[in-house]
Amino acid sequence: MAEKTFREAIIEAMAEEMRRDERVVLIGEDVGRFGGAMGASKGLFQEFGPSRVIDTPISEAAIIGSALGMALTGQRPIAELMFIDFAGVCMDQILNQVAKVRYMLGGQVKVPLVIRTQGGAGKGYAAQHSQSLEAWFTHVPGLKVVMPATPRDAKGLLKSAIRDDNPVMFIEHKLLYNNKGEVPEDPEFLIPLGKAEVKREGSDLTIVSHSRQVLNCLEAAEELSNQGIEAEVIDLRTLRPMDFDAVRASVEKTGRLVTVEEGYPQCGIGAEVVARIAEQCFESLDMPPIRIASKDTPIPFARVLEQETLPSPRRIVETVLAARRWVRRPQDQRLAV
Amino acid sequence: MSTSNSNLSPQTRIALYRQMVRIRKFEEKTHELYKAGRLTGMSPHLCIGEEASAVGVISALNPDDYILSTHRGHGHCLAKGAEMGKMYAELYGKETGYCRGRGGSMHIADVAQGNLGANGIVGAGLPIALGAGFSIQKRGTKQVVACFFGDAATNQGAFHEAMNMSKAFHLPVVWVCENNLYGLSTPIEKVAATRTLSDRAKGYAMPGITVDGMDVEAVRAVAEGAVSLARGGGGPTLLEVRTYRYFGHGASDHRPYRTREEEQGWWKRCPVANYRARLLAEGVATEAELAALEQEIDAEVEAGVAFAQSSPDPNPQESTLYVYTEG
């Protein structure tokens, strides 16, 4: 175990996998000599050279297409899409080619491809560089979608994604790169895709989230605990395939569901979770489910506006407290009636 | 055309003819089947008239070279060595088709022969061809990628990204633009900055060659040059193959944007009929030999259709198979 930043965890994951399997290559804008716009590929070009770390022009369609072509012809590429907001430029390659080619060709090919990208707001990067578009990709069969919240999860999940024979959208959050956490050093440390994690146990309500908002949920849970309400926080980690069993088990225990996400409020990840809970856990619900998301606007530039737009620990706490008449527990019991 | 200025062997020339006849007869039968309501879905996009392009280029490739194809891809697929039975089965949507009925005409592919797939998105094959090129380069093998696309695709952003990157990285790609003068109903000359599409190569510092796409040996010759350049590490070439699709874009296209005179003019230049005449005139084959060859292909077509018709449908319970690679 060692303390690493999220960024270091990403670099380590790629380096270890590239050492382990010479078919793993990295391709994208500024990923080689420069070490990546987010610094997330630092040192890889130096270690592996230009045949395995390819600096491309600003040609997103060509980047993703190249990665696909490589995957179809025996390589295991990682393509970096610098900002998820740029997905519009290469959407055909992701949606119509990468996600579908195995199916359309009746299984004649496999697509062992990772598209690493980053998104999210909070740095004042404004509307075209701050989005959380995971719902788009989670919608599409043929893709897998992974979003780690901690350095440990980032490393274990990225390694698994690289070893997966399927296309994986690996979405990082720009505010997480400098966060520190304990990361196992074992080069065989893997976290399986499709498994959520209970980041905090509680019996009064279930909070389901992913990526950076998980940290806000944990902070909110601490404040709620001071008020005698114990929240269980579930980090989905993989959005597609989603570990719904974990969510269901928690809601059956607590009877109350809150989802928190940074994406736009309509048709987001929370909507999928709530729909499944309504379908499968109807009689476990003691309270209508609550979705917390960004406000329904493009992300604003001005800091005060951006902060208002995004979910925050304060907004989560206030929303939970307003949901019902919570009976505070005695301090020593910590069990809401 | 009675003197032979061909440097190809008689066997090769007959082989070229055979492939073109295979494509022609396959497409004619496909057209007949669709009109008779035997095939479902969007009408297949037939390449009747463009046989010399597919055959000329692909005959210059090795078996382990890759191709990327288009929505009008039956010819490419056959020329790269596909079996008619599995192709018809795919058109019929049967389990025994190349794509187990999941792709259909526009996504037909025989990956084992190096065909990385027909594509329903105009220009989408070009970025993928780059990737195949990167693979070859990394492995250090002497393979080549031939990427087919139409005249209209040269206006797509992806075309320009791919042109640029293929040259910037010296990828072993042959870009084959099959210019049949129309993007569905739109004449290319009305919407392209340059009339001669191979001129676009200049912007990407690569050789650009225009060739008569109705002459299979002419196509073959320029293809050989481009392939050789790529195989030798000389980077990409843009070939503009001037050709014509005799039928509409699809079955419902009754071609109001072309005159019958124009079409008749091009029919006179039919690559199959004219090459047949040339082979006879130059004594490469006798009438009897060619007739026999044609009959063989008729039989191949019939057998292929019969195979497809008697094949089972895919199992509906398995409709979600092949979305992901399991395990």
Added chain:
Amino acid sequence: MALTRVIMPKTGAEMEEGRIVSWKKNEGERIEKGGILLEIETDKATMEVEAPASGFVLKRLYREGEVVPATQLIAVLGDGNEPPEDVQRLIRAEGEAAPGLKPAPPVSPAQPIQPTAAEGSGAPIKASPLARRLAREKGIDLASIQGTGPGGRIEKDDVLRAAAVKAAAPSSPEIVVPFSTMRRAIARRVSHSQQETPDFSVTMALDMTAALQRKKELQAAGKHVSINDLIIFAVSRTLTSHPDLNAQLEGDSLRRHREINIGLAVGTDDGLYVPIVRRADRLSLEEIAAETQRLTAKVEQKQLTAEDMAGGTFTVSNLGMFGVESFTAIIVPPQTGILSVGCVVDRPVRGAGDRLAWQPTMAATLTVDHRVVDGLGAAKFLRDLKAPLAALCD
């Protein structure tokens, strides 16, 4: 085949509702015409309901324990090929025509019942899905719970609290037992009778010497005759000359019944049954005895039918076996009189030669509807009772 409606049968003129005791067939099971589909409990008795046609049980509309008004649809039979929409339409049509149902509190001992304000209010109860499930599982009526959630929504904690109260009930000093269907019916009837009928009572001591003698003689001959039988015998004879006491008030008229059908009140642990001895005036004492024995056996075996209890014109009630000397009974509507008797008590009387003698006497109290019978009529009836009693030892 058309759908077949199965309704809650109206087993008697006064039967207004029945409780479903147990279903004998599940949904989807086949039943033949005449087969027993379910058991119901009415104000009078528990009885079986037969299937009116053969077919599959497509739908059971109520659960065991629920109370349904008479003639309301309780099940639908069919051959299974009918479109589900037809079944739904039939059920909905019934729902629109039928009066609202009262949800029955499930019968369980020591269950606290709070006054239900929601009963009859018609408003849907706000409760979370979890609260509904828990209430269902624990057998708690949602209408009896006060919700503390937003807008008064009943939440899990509210149900758990109600359950805790219910569970704690056995240790409380007071036990509240809910009415059974029969009890409810009796309560309704006697209230009605008490309120509607201006009654009064007259008591007389009856000399039972002859009657007891006769009883002893028959006993020796191996024929068992009870005090009830003696009283029924005497009453039936007396009623022949007091038709107003074997009658029914109808507005301003009095319908004098042709038959004299005497009901005998039989108390059991689960309620009061009143089987009828039909045409008691035509029966001999022994025949009356045979009939009352037959009927009491049926009561004990819980096989008394509605028919057994229908058509009574006068009622006799005896609490003498408990040592009660006399008491006043409440008239069973729509009858005009009821005779209640106590135990036989030896009283000292002035006998022959002014000597003290013991006479077995029984207090008989006649309660009559004053609209029909005056004191005179009542007194005369009691006086006239003596004769048939005395005649038993002729």
